[in-house]
Amino acid sequence: MTQRQPYSVLVVIYNQSHEFLLLQRSDDPLFWQSVTGGIDQGETPLQTAYRELKEETGIDAKALGLEIVAHDHVNHYEIRPEWRHRYSANDYINTEYVFSIQVPNATLVTLNPNEHLNYCWLDAQQALDKVWSASNRDEIAALAQLFQPS
Template identity: 65%
Template sequence: MTENATLRQPYSVLVVIYKKSKDFLLIQRADDANFWQSVTGGIDEGEKPLETAYRELLEETGIDARALGITIREHHKTNQYAIREQWRYRYQDGALINTEHVFSICVPDDTAPLLDPNEHTDFIWLTQQQAAEKAWSPSNRDEILNL
């Protein structure tokens, strides 16, 4: 196995989480306190984007959509953005642009995330406009506003 086999491919998912009341969930990254986001995560080798969305939702928030009988909605849309320079070491050599597959899920109003403290330190439910303003990445902001 080469070193590159363990590095991330430049493909990920974005899962926007909201309640019927239209409050949106944002989570704070452990490695950057100013970085608030929806659920995101890299697509593993051989994994389909929808599988990644379910996996990342569970890993990052403790929300088990399948156990709750909730379907993650696939938007059949991708965004592309430049990989932050300080994170490029995590990716395969030469990866500068990431392709993000967009998903969303509407969860029950009483949903309380259980965060992995190695990845995220806090969460907040905000109105659609507030969440769009607080989200760090432009693609995350746009997808919140598109729902």
């Protein structure tokens, strides 16, 4: 097995009703998250975001004419101990590039059964209560703030 590089993407998906899509991991059913995935050799973070979105949800943003938006920051977090075997021995911190995308309300979601068991669309508070990782929670909260009337 090829060792993963400690670089990944987070793609927060929300619809026109400002509901967030969360995915239930198959390797840890208590872990709900937005789309995430490792950056492959020679791939840019944005390319990874489009690829992972399609692989994990079946949503082909390019074919639908939708744009994934890059956020102006990255997250750094400790790699979960149970996942460290996927990385080189000295890799303990992951760098996560953050993106988001708005999709139409009726967008079809087709899960990759090797990665996810289930999905749900939740309002911001429900998503904040359900999502596992702090970085994912922070990004949902930041987007939810944009939806608030001024």
